[in-house]
Amino acid sequence: MTVVLKLGGSVITDKDRPETLDGDALERAAAAVASVDSDTDLVVVHGGGSFGHHNASEHGVSTTEGTHDASAALAIHGAMTTLNGFVLQRLLERDVNAVPVHPFSVAHRDRDGRLSLPTGQIRTLLAEGFVPVLHGDLVAHEGAGATVVSGDELVADLATDLEADRVGLCSTVPGVLDDAERVIDRIATYEDVASVLGESESTDVTGGMAAKVRALLALEASASIFGLADLDAFLAGGEPGTTVE
């Protein structure tokens, strides 16, 4: 059983304050991850939250606008790896066999922005009993220098490439909400939620719920979107929040 779990950047950081951890939320997430049985091949991806977004926007860098300046790239990448260090530390404290995989070291985009993320190292780490922890980061981008890769984009790529059985997005909301703010139980096609999420053909990959739902609909694996309170339930095999089929 291969599971790809995304911990939203806004879940584990204080989005209103630059480079500030939400220590309590991260503790709860780490405790939930520690409860996963060792037969499961688990890959964790976390977003940049107030670490990544702050630095990226300061340098005018996005998923399409890049930088050719190594100092700027290192400021952004460094903030992301600082957050990754905190996540690893909390996981190790709970005996999760977590090791870092930095996307800037491994992935790149072609001229059209298409992401290539080799996964031989991740497969080997999983087979050897490690829990690879990736994160929103920069990646080399043909013609653009280095651009942002979001946690959501990494999750979609990994889920496909690793043929994940289950995908979970732990978010700041308890699921995809309808007009009355109730969690939508299941989404089978985008038409199910177009009235709530909008018809926008937005290509914003770091972005909102519409992009997340579209990306998850394209996957083979069943995917869940849920809040931190439901992380335990998801990791125990349940389908909390919204299930995207």
Add this chain to the structure above:
Amino acid sequence: MTVVLKLGGSVITDKDRPETLDGDALERAAAAVASVDSDTDLVVVHGGGSFGHHNASEHGVSTTEGTHDASAALAIHGAMTTLNGFVLQRLLERDVNAVPVHPFSVAHRDRDGRLSLPTGQIRTLLAEGFVPVLHGDLVAHEGAGATVVSGDELVADLATDLEADRVGLCSTVPGVLDDAERVIDRIATYEDVASVLGESESTDVTGGMAAKVRALLALEASASIFGLADLDAFLAGGEPGTTVE
């Protein structure tokens, strides 16, 4: 013109003291790297020196003996990335557009120890004007957990995969020395130096001069082994020290 430059771990660190930089040597190396013209695609690889070796041996980890413990892996990997951070900082201070590529994030070994190191990200970084800086590190190793990958092994792999035009190993000695401690000018076959380096079929890849020479003889590119005093000359296009054809 693609050049792969190895900065020996013993050159840029004080090998006798754990996790101690040789700041003066690193300054000289950084100044030499800064002099390379911007048309050259330069990849820098550095060894672990007193950062990597100390930690790896403390945990009983080598190129063949691995660890399945994430804490041990992170102690070793962390020491290597600390040294990498110092190297990057000195290069950035001299306006070298240097960015890190951590082998633990990208490479793995199969059951026979064969290294796979995808290089799409390195090619893209080079094309975008960055100087990728790799380092001796750990890598996921099928059946063994995580084992050491040496700078020398990375250099040989990168030189082949990137079809490098020139390879330079900046070492603590001014070249391969003969019995009278004179630098041997050229080596065309291993037989040329078997009487000095020994016939040993050693597979020690972190190891001594015999392994370096064997690896360089196997390359398409012309390779030089030289001391820090000759780094400028090598980067200016010269063939100081020993040339391995």
